[in-house]
Amino acid sequence: MPEMSDAANVADPAFRNDVIRGLQQAQPSIPARWLYDHRGSELFDAITKLDEYYPTRTETAIMRDNAGAIAAAAGTGGALIEFGAGSATKTPLMIDALEPDHYVPIDISGDYLRASVAKLAEDYPDLAVDPVEADFTRSFDLPDEIRGLHRVGFFPGSTIGNFVPRSAADLLRTFRDILHDGSSLLIGMDRLKDLDRLRAAYDDTEGVTAQFNLNLLHRINCELDADIPVDLFRHDARWNEMLGRIEMHLVATTFMSFAIDGTRFTFDEGDSIHTENSHKYGKRAARTLLLAGGWTPVAEWTDDADDFAFILAEAQPNRFAP
DSSP, X not given: OOOOOHHHHTSOHHHHHHHHHHHTSSSOBOOGGGGOSHHHHHHHHHHTTSSSOHHHHHHHHHHHHTHHHHHHHHOSSSEEEEESSOOTTHXXXXXXXXXXXXXXXXXXXXXXXXXXXXXXXXXXXXXXXXXXXXXXXXXXXXXXXXXTSOEEEEEOTTGGGGSOHHHHXXXXXXXXXXXXXXXXXXXXXXXXXXHHHHHHHTSOTTOHHHHHHHHHHHHHHHHTTBOOOGGGEEEEEEEETTTTEEEEEEEESSOEEEEETTEEEEEOXXXXXXXXXXXXXXXXXXXXXXXXXXXXXXXXXXXXXXXXXXXXXXXXXXXXXX
């Protein structure tokens, strides 16, 4: 085995394990959360500003147009807990609407989290901000400072669509365990729609989404002592009708062989690495998913075209029957 570089020595062992284990599967795949290093987070922020990427624009308009109703339904004050580092647009909208006493952003990318918090502190100097660097797909402890406060979880952007339904339900149950009974959850979900619009949103003409996807390979090279020929992969966004989702793949354009931390992989032309899903939910399916995750839907706001839904759900105490 070759001697590891300093970069590999300090690499996240979970990242290394997920990459090597994932590429050894019959369909090579890497969990989507590893797309979001600092550069990946910057690129995704750029994606949300593209003309083709309707989810951010649509969800933001829903939140802005219904801010008063959302606040009345979810309540004001307490603690706003965002699963993912704060969006420059959506987070301020929710802070302005809900007027929380504490804001708790949670993100796996420490650098991006710190940058987001610094900007927010400038704009809201009187708001108590308690960032948590953590993988929100796994259980963790919230800051002691919000103990006893009403908690509102905030999970915008249809990020729940990145998870297969079984994992999405597990994630929602994790959120419930973290937030506890009596808490609320504000969550965005993308609707089913015209396939041309869906494909364009994940394969834009400027190639930003392609850069975002390919950045994962650059990250692997940098952090895991790898020699992947990134230029020999291309971005591919495809619709899976049976599973109701857009899939992002990195497709090999020729035969290649490369090593990651001493483990060698070979790809034939056309082989792909599956990097992300974006499931789209109809109205009933969205509510059923929330219920499966332990959350009871209580209110819903959509745009005029019903392209996107912003849903309020509650962690109601479990009932004995029925």
